[in-house]
Amino acid sequence: MNGVTGRMGYRQHLVRSILAIREQGGVDLGDGEVLWPEPVLVGRREDALRDLAERHGLTAWTTDLDGVLSDPDVDVYFDAQVTSARVDAIRKAIAAGKHVYAEKPTATDLDGALELARLAREAEIRHGVVQDKIFLPGLLKLKRLIEGGFFGEILSVRGEFGYWVFEGDWQDAQRPSWNYRAEDGGGIVVDMFPHWEYVLHELFGRVTSVQAHVTTHIPQRWDERGKPYQATADDAAYGIFQLEGGAVAQINSSWAVRVHRDELVEFQVDGTHGSAVAGLRNCRVQHRSATPRPVWNPDLPATFSFRDQWQEVPDNTEFGNGFKAQWELFLRHVARGEPYHWDLLAGARGVQLAELGLKSSAEGRRYEVPELAL
Template sequence: MTRKTVRIAMNGVTGRMGHRQHLVRSILALREEGGLDLGDGTVLWPEPVLVGRREHALKALADRYGLQHWTTDADAVLADETVDIYFDAQVTSAREESVKKAIAAGKHLYIEKPSATSLDGALELARLAEAAGIKHGVVQDKIFLPGLLKLKRLIEGGFFGRILSVRGEFGYWVFEGGWQDAQRPSWNYRAEDGGGIVADMFPHWEYVLHELFGRVRSVQALATTHIPQRWDERGKPYAATADDAAYGIFELAGGTVAQINSSWAVRVNRDELVEFQVDGTEGSAVAGLRDCRAQHRSATPKPVWNPDVPATESFREQWQQVPDNGEFGNGFKVQWELFLRHVALGEPYHWDLLAGARGVQLAELGLKSSADGRRHEVPELTL
């Protein structure tokens, strides 16, 4: 085996997602496995270069994981010809400028979503990357999760017949930060800092719907701020200017209708933090992050509405677990592996900056719909 090193500048890994999912559970996990076997006698060895603004935080991460390379000088890293890939998990408001610099430096790109704060910005990044001839990708981790992979298996096997509707429920109670610490950074709740659940989650819903059920053709949404005041990391109160809940209806190509509720102000009464129920003429399924339950037409009960007597059936017990039938890796790590193979071998990869722009477009139109109370068509994007 020949070992080939790929150096990855990782900007934003001091944040929760960049640290846990991208650095530890993806790049460092690959290193623990001995690298990525490319299948041609070559093992790709990822070498992270930690980048950020807080020197003490970077040094602490490097010391914790035995890493040698870290810096607060992002420009110097981009000028380093030995660095092959630039990864960005910064706050969204800081992403566009950094990505433009990486494109100008000729680095391959792999970035968190949303790719930009506006559709114009997202499309500009996609066009610049294409013109530069670099390889580029946007994180779209949900479609690599076990529950949605099982759901995809049902779809591809024709289990549903004609798919009628998709209903999604996502969210949990994010503490305000006053009497219990919040589970999310305070910038998420300030519109001026790029926060808001629509900007965060609608890009996810776009690629989940697009990949599994069809392109989103229209959106009607209501976004709101249920909790108007929160407390930041220093214990100071601040006005929550960004939306913390959104209720959306999406019309998909082919006629399927999707309804997805997203909220950071909801208490969980479901098996997982996100669940999708898919109903079709031949069967239905409910998929979460890991599990998927199904009910075929032949096993569908025949309930009768009678509010005067208690229900005697346990409806949840009438669904069947969809088996794993295989091993599932961490969704973030799986997509990293695909992107690294794309860079090293040129293998097909369509989760690119144009796909990322579709997510930004849906969020932008969702907020517009909420503001004017109208349904909006979602034009198909091209470069």
């Protein structure tokens, strides 16, 4: 597990996924067999790795990536490093014959992402990319509505994502400074457009075109040492995505917006038969048979709450951590060859959309999104 000293690698992948799987007794493969993941922590900072290992009772850690990749007892390579370091490390892992699971984006450009997908196919290894948003309770409920035909014909999707990331001068920033340096692989487009690609692709259909406006609202920030630096990467993006089948999606992404919604990300889906608003955990609906007749009258105050006219979708099941759920599916894929389509080619689609989004903004035009194939 390379990159576990970072926020996402540690919290979601090590603690809430791999260690949580161990706490539950492993992954039940059926027929009395259980898969027990044994993590090897990899990174550049020896002290940080030693501290993590001791904190969680682990014994295997190293700063020698080449050495651990040559270990025949290691089956899977996982990468949660900064994006700029990911391609070389995954390339080494594939050459060593390891199965690969990686955070997204898988590369800083489409050529690099496609190269990894080709190398993995040629090496006949099993490979996957983290696509955690589709495992969130709110989006699982939304998927249930889609599969049940609730919406009729889906017309549009409106997404709002973001929150205020402190600049770092008077309050510590909640995101690392490299996120705001383009030269280090930072930027909200390369971070979030890969998410929007798989969410849209999985739920509503392939993205066929993109038009985006990308900007840097906060030009100066302060790093982890309290030193000011210029933000060279974008911190907000406003995208319009045409989807296969005719629906249109509009998604705003910003690290410079104050939250006035129920959750940090929300998607409103409008269809001919009904609408829904889904967040990380919750989902509310309004069917056409229960849609009020709104009247525009700016001279009178509203005497009711529009939100109260919507119905909450029940859980009807227990939802676990989305990262952990996908880890379990990937480990079953490695151990049993069970179907798994969130692979490195799917990861390349996310890189492609981010690349075209940045190009669209720079040139002020809409771009078609070609279908990828190896």
